[in-house]
Amino acid sequence: MKEIKDKKDNMEQLKKLFIMPNSPDKFVEFGHELLEMIHDFFQEKGGIHSSISLPELSEIFNQTSIPEKPQLIKDVLKEIKEKIIKHSVKVGSPYYIGHMISAIPYFMILLEMIIAALNQNQVKIETAKASSFVEREILAWLHKLVFKRKERFYKKNIQNPKVALGNITSDGTIANLTALLVAREKAFPPDGNFPGVRVTGMEKALKHYGYSRGVIVASIRGHYSIRKAASILGIGEENVILIPVDDHNKVDIKKLRRKVRLLTEGKRRKRAKIIAIIGIAGTTETGNVDNLEELLEISKEVGAHFHVDACWGGAALLVDEYKHLFKGIEKADSVTIDAHKLFYCPMTMGIVLFRNEKDLNYIKYSSQYVIRKNSVDIGRFTIEGSRPFSCLKPWAALKIIGKNGYKLLFKHAKNSTETLKAILEENGNFEVLNEPELFILIYRFIPKEVREELNLLLEKYKSNKRKNKELEQKIKKINCLINALNVKLHKELRRDDTTFVSRTKLESTRYRPYNIVVLRAVPINPLTTEQILRKIVSVQASIGMKLWKEFRPAYLRLLEQEERRVGLV
Ligand SMILES: Cc1ncc(COP(=O)(O)O)c(C=O)c1O
Numbered sequence: 001m002k003e004i005k006d007k008k009d010n011m012e013q014l015k016k017l018f019i020m021p022n023s024p025d026k027f028v029e030f031g032h033e034l035l036e037m038i039h040d041f042f043q044e045k046g047g048i049h050s051s052i053s054l055p056e057l058s059e060i061f062n063q064t065s066i067p068e069k070p071q072l073i074k075d076v077l078k079e080i081k082e083k084i085i086k087h088s089v090k091v092g093s094p095y096y097i098g099h100m101i102s103a104i105p106y107f108m109i110l111l112e113m114i115i116a117a118l119n120q121n122q123v124k125i126e127t128a129k130a131s132s133f134v135e136r137e138i139l140a141w142l143h144k145l146v147f148k149r150k151e152r153f154y155k156k157n158i159q160n161p162k163v164a165l166g167n168i169t170s171d172g173t174i175a176n177l178t179a180l181l182v183a184r185e186k187a188f189p190p191d192g193n194f195p196g197v198r199v200t201g202m203e204k205a206l207k208h209y210g211y212s213r214g215v216i217v218a219s220i221r222g223h224y225s226i227r228k229a230a231s232i233l234g235i236g237e238e239n240v241i242l243i244p245v246d247d248h249n250k251v252d253i254k255k256l257r258r259k260v261r262l263l264t265e266g267k268r269r270k271r272a273k274i275i276a277i278i279g280i281a282g283t284t285e286t287g288n289v290d291n292l293e294e295l296l297e298i299s300k301e302v303g304a305h306f307h308v309d310a311c312w313g314g315a316a317l318l319v320d321e322y323k324h325l326f327k328g329i330e331k332a333d334s335v336t337i338d339a340h341k342l343f344y345c346p347m348t349m350g351i352v353l354f355r356n357e358k359d360l361n362y363i364k365y366s367s368q369y370v371i372r373k374n375s376v377d378i379g380r381f382t383i384e385g386s387r388p389f390s391c392l393k394p395w396a397a398l399k400i401i402g403k404n405g406y407k408l409l410f411k412h413a414k415n416s417t418e419t420l421k422a423i424l425e426e427n428g429n430f431e432v433l434n435e436p437e438l439f440i441l442i443y444r445f446i447p448k449e450v451r452e453e454l455n456l457l458l459e460k461y462k463s464n465k466r467k468n469k470e471l472e473q474k475i476k477k478i479n480c481l482i483n484a485l486n487v488k489l490h491k492e493l494r495r496d497d498t499t500f501v502s503r504t505k506l507e508s509t510r511y512r513p514y515n516i517v518v519l520r521a522v523p524i525n526p527l528t529t530e531q532i533l534r535k536i537v538s539v540q541a542s543i544g545m546k547l548w549k550e551f552r553p554a555y556l557r558l559l560e561q562e563e564r565r566v567g568l569v
Pocket residue numbers: 100171172173174176223225280282283284309310311312338348350
């Protein structure tokens with residue numbers, strides 16, 4: 001009897017969690033506590049990553065079973081504070097300039113509360129009323145920003161439930177996947193008795209249309225989400241053709257043309273169908289933008305879907321100064337943009353837009369219990385099913401920050417990038433390796449003496465018409481040593497933990513075909529000052545010089561060995 005009564009009591013308690021308390025005090029009390037916790041996190045001065053080690057963290061989170069007993073909210077909040085918040089990465093720190101993430105405006109935190117409180121599901125109108133209209137509105141704003149179609153077009157389609165101008169997705173990866181799914185459907189559409197690739201899969205589609213393979217073409221700087229999409233869509237990773245970049249980290253148009261010709265000429269049934277050509281508007285590693293106009297022309301010539309991955313750079317279209325970089329984007333078939341990058345929204349939200357309002361009809365789905373055929377549900381046009389009301393964040397940000405606000409944010413990001421470049425060059429022990437266009441700078445630590453030696457070797461190598469194998473070997477060996485130095489430097493910087501830039505390895509345009517280890521800075525945080533940038537560089541320089549003492553004997557030995565090899569000693 002007692003047990004039954006307890007259960008009933010528990011249920012009564014439990015029910016209280018699902019409604020707003022009669023008196024708002026309880027809600028406000030926890031709300032205050034939570035806001036204070038968040039505030040403390042931002043005020044805390046410690047290192048960027050917290051000093052706890054990964055094995056220590058796995059000791060904290062090592063409970064193998066779901067907790068048996070319910071706990072009080074206040075106890076769990078305390079646990080969150082001590083175990084999670086304390087050991088979270090301070091990505092909003094102005095000293096953290098290593099990834100495409102930075103400080104967010106505080107109002108975003110409040111918007112997240114609204115999103116959670118309303119708990120709308122964008123999949124259908126029965127679960128998302130006004131928020132469905134907000135989603136269509138912001139899609140129209142962004143569509144117009146990118147494709148600049150006539151006012152008439154937007155008046156007709158902004159709230160037209162028969163079409164979708166794009167999708168709000170959970171991230172850039174799903175946005176790219178959606179664009180490439182549409183591209184695949186358009187490449188192998190229904191035709192007579194052939195019901196379309198969507199029904200048959202790739203093998204029958206290729207057979208029906210008489211192609212040996214279906215390919216996607218992008219530059220080697222393409223984001224790995226393209227390979228993921230090819231794999232998921234049954235196109236296959238080996239059918240993602242990656243073209244080298246020119247000296248400015250933009251796809252090499254000549255090489256791309258040549259490759260496209262090779263792929264599409266020849267006997268029928270030996271030819272490839274180019275499903276999509278992808279232009280990148282802000283490469284992940286270097287922030288550079290491909291020549292979109294040229295890519296558009298080639299796409300038209302071969303009848304390929306032209307997709308622009310502007311996940312990184314797309315928001316820069318808000319500002320006139322950057323528009324010239326994107327010339328041609330207005331004629332693309334699809335464009336992807338991430339809200340959690342240069343729109344300064346919190347994690348995560350992607351956007352995919354289609355120039356042709358009917359393109360998303362290629363992937364339309366319906367079901368009996370939701371998204372019925374003749375409904376007005378947005379979910380008919382999306383890969384994802386249930387989706388949150390995340391578009392509230394960029395929608396509100398475009399009102400609160402506004403175009404002018406973004407202009408100032410990008411001006412600051414540009415200044416920070418240029419200032420960082422100048423500080424690195426002034427120091428003399430660094431080598432900048434790209435011409436930044438959209439706030440990403442790659443560089444490496446390389447002591448002056450090595451840099452001067454490498455410059456001489458490179459000059460000699462380039463002026464020599466015949467490939468000099470010995471010189472090539474020497475350049476390669478020195479670069480290997482400097483690669484190891486930069487890997488070690490990056491590890492030491494992580495240990496120091498007062499500043500953060502990221503690290504990657506890429507085929508640097510200066511030293512190709514060798515892969516060079518580079519440090520990568522994305523200084524987009526509006527709170528990062530010149531003084532902070534100087535501090536970041538001085539930490540890197542001082543740790544770098546300390547490490548160089550360890551590496552220098554190996555360098556001198558290497559020079560001596562090379563000289564002996566060519567008979568100079
Ligand atoms: C150019 C580009 N495309 C796509 C993506 C994938 O975006 P997400 O991480 O939101 O899936 C990124 C992420 O950095 C990117 O830089």
